[in-house]
Amino acid sequence: MFASIDKVKALVAGKSPVILAGDESLLRSLPKGNWIGGTIPYFMTPEGGQLSRTHVFVTEVPELARKVRVDVYDEQTISRIGLDSPENGYTIVILPAFSAVHRLFAMEAPSFENLFLKVVAGWIAGTHLDDVGKLAPKVFAGPAGEVLDTKGVAMHVELPHEYQAKIGIVNIFEQGDGLDIQFPTTGFEASTCIVDGKTTSIGDTMARTPLDIRLPLVANYNGTKCNVSIRSIDIPSNKLSFFAPVFEGVTYRQAKLVGDYAQRFTTAIPRDLGQTVFCCNCVYNYLYGELEGRRTGSLQGPMTFGEIAYQLLNQTFVHVTLSKRK
Amino acid sequence: MAESPRRYDRHSTPIALTPVPELPLETHPVWSRLIEGAVSHEFSYAAAGMLVFNLNLQWKRDPAKLPLLTRQVRTFFQKYQHLLGGDLQKLFS
Numbered sequence: 418m419f420a421s422i423d424k425v426k427a428l429v430a431g432k433s434p435v436i437l438a439g440d441e442s443l444l445r446s447l448p449k450g451n452w453i454g455g456t457i458p459y460f461m462t463p464e465g466g467q468l469s470r471t472h473v474f475v476t477e478v479p480e481l482a483r484k485v486r487v488d489v490y491d492e493q494t495i496s497r498i499g500l501d502s503p504e505n506g507y508t509i510v511i512l513p514a515f516s517a518v519h520r521l522f523a524m525e526a527p528s529f530e531n532l533f534l535k536v537v538a539g540w541i542a543g544t545h546l547d548d549v550g551k552l553a554p555k556v557f558a559g560p561a562g563e564v565l566d567t568k569g570v571a572m573h574v575e576l577p578h579e580y581q582a583k584i585g586i587v588n589i590f591e592q593g594d595g596l597d598i599q600f601p602t603t604g605f606e607a608s609t610c611i612v613d614g615k616t617t618s619i620g621d622t623m624a625r626t627p628l629d630i631r632l633p634l635v636a637n638y639n640g641t642k643c644n645v646s647i648r649s650i651d652i653p654s655n656k657l658s659f660f661a662p663v664f665e666g667v668t669y670r671q672a673k674l675v676g677d678y679a680q681r682f683t684t685a686i687p688r689d690l691g692q693t694v695f696c697c698n699c700v701y702n703y704l705y706g707e708l709e710g711r712r713t714g715s716l717q718g719p720m721t722f723g724e725i726a727y728q729l730l731n732q733t734f735v736h737v738t739l740s741k742r743k
Numbered sequence: 744m745a746e747s748p749r750r751y752d753r754h755s756t757p758i759a760l761t762p763v764p765e766l767p768l769e770t771h772p773v774w775s776r777l778i779e780g781a782v783s784h785e786f787s788y789a790a791a792g793m794l795v796f797n798l799n800l801q802w803k804r805d806p807a808k809l810p811l812l813t814r815q816v817r818t819f820f821q822k823y824q825h826l827l828g829g830d831l832q833k834l835f836s
Contacts, residue, residue: 639784
């Protein structure tokens, strides 16, 4: 639901658990309550992509939820998230972009205990793109009224046995026909890469095959395409930086060009999802796909600085749906 | 506000259940071959593909962890067996 701040205040006062995305000043104006939130001014709304500092995106927790709990995580505790997530249910986690906890989650989440046994999704809070580097993205823990830029927040939602949650990933990108690229170390930056088994500088690689900053690097995780967005290409400094880490030993290839993003999403998002209890998309899809004012199917949510489906992804649409067990 | 359970029932999609044989024991060689990357398989369920891929990376860093990683992958398949019936049939047939 894309709602005015007055409507959100009424929802929070009603004590229903909600997950919020919006401008910092709006979220700061909310009372304590059973909610979590993160800053971002970009949204996919019923009217299409929107930049808004007046409205908040509300993700409601279904009434059938048995139990809801909010936890705050720092670099010492984030590795517990798979253990804390309910045995039957789902967890939505929001981390502030460029924080240490974001970085640690991005690098280490794939080896967190029980992470893949649970349903852990979420997003990376951000700012207006003009404010990157000027304002720190924030997350909010409603129960204690905390505003945090160095910690993450999660809402754990336990479901009755007859229902189960499932994460879906919609990636409109395909690996292109370019170079197979590996990186010698895991990280958000690289100055060398491995092409055809030979370690070369980023500058030499770019001279051979220039990378297009709009297109992610795509790796094939046994059938699941996982993207890493390029944050900057600095040839004089011989440095590539990314919005998610590249992992040592993983083979990446830059994505093929996508024509009409809105059309691709509309086609790619399954129509029979059941009840969707969470979704988010990437701000780079909003930006490079020119999604302002354009719809991408029936699902709505924040357009974020990173999407979490177990681990951190980029330029990807993530959703959590409920199904009834037979 | 949140949809009521009754309204949810109307929109819910029951999970497709594929009958599968009993899950092979942890000692079955396919589990370890999956971890080692010796079996190439594209999973129908995103979490399975991501997990197996990540376990393979962990095994490459520390091959001694194979028994632990094998246990992890089987535990995952046990929990989500109802979503992975087709994959299990291909892997173990």
